[in-house]
Amino acid sequence: MDAIEVEGLRRRYAAGEGTSGGGFEAVRDVSFSVREGEIFALLGTNGAGKTSTVEVLEGLAQPSAGTVRVLGFDPCAERAFVRPRTGVMLQEGGFPSELTVAETARMWAGVTSEARPPGEALELVGLGGRTDVRVKQLSGGERRRLDLALALIGRPEVLFLDEPTTGMDPEGRRDTAELVRELRAEGTTVLLTTHYLEEAEQLADRLAIMQAGRIVASGTPEQVVAERPSRITFRLPAGVSPERLPLSVPAAVDGRAVTVRTYELQQALTELLLWARDSGLALEGLQAKAASLEEAFLEIAQAGNRPGQEDDRAMTEVRA
């Protein structure tokens, strides 16, 4: 059994909930699973449907269609079995702002079964030295750390992190990534959403990219990136017309800037370098780069924004 199973999930917001007409379907037939002890990242542009999906997994909302299981249970109907075994870090944690960090953690531990000592949870997120500070005096990044400490207090088997590092400084982001890796090493299953693609690339065992309520790419970061072409760029030598470029290398020329996009990086580069050597040419500014997750993401997002693309967009499904 996988720790999280999502099959054909749909979520529709009723008309009147900020929409007109027949409501708005924010999640449209989404399926994925997260294995025990895996870090899974849900990515997508603003409004893609990540939070709408995660809220159903957290038992905060009912699906309009499809099934969702967390640790084998329905998170809404069987909430009593799921809630004690999961930790949730929402996008907006709401704490009484007059309480101190330590008081907040103690209060949370008081309503959590088999809680960690509050001090231990605060140490884990680097707030050990801020226990007597009032919540209202914390910086945005420190509040996110406190949110994370509270999500960890019940030693969850499954942890939901909705944009956990938003507002954190680079050190906070690095520490959080390290902590998430440590939790995985202890067997915790982590589902996170993030807008930091580098973070997802480094942290996630597998990921899914959402666009307009659907998953449009999924797999390991390497698999998703491998679906995108690598890029070779250089400047066309003076006096050389684009027609002289080797025909086997598909190049786009803009002024003197040449861009080659290819799935056969080694072969294209070899042909180009042999051509340059045989022609006695120097390729100024030559760079060859495999696609990054960021490039893959941007390409998918742009494809989704083109008119008429929303429903018949080519799906890129890579199953591990």
Ligand SMILES: Nc1ncnc2c1ncn2[C@@H]1O[C@H](COP(=O)(O)OP(=O)(O)OP(=O)(O)O)[C@@H](O)[C@H]1O
């Ligand atoms: N209560 C609501 N009523 C109506 N529509 C909603 C409601 N909540 C969200 N939506 C819409 O559902 C869509 C998906 O929103 P959601 O918050 O799930 O996206 P997201 O991928 O988490 O975005 P972000 O990255 O900005 O957090 C958006 O178009 C949003 O406007």
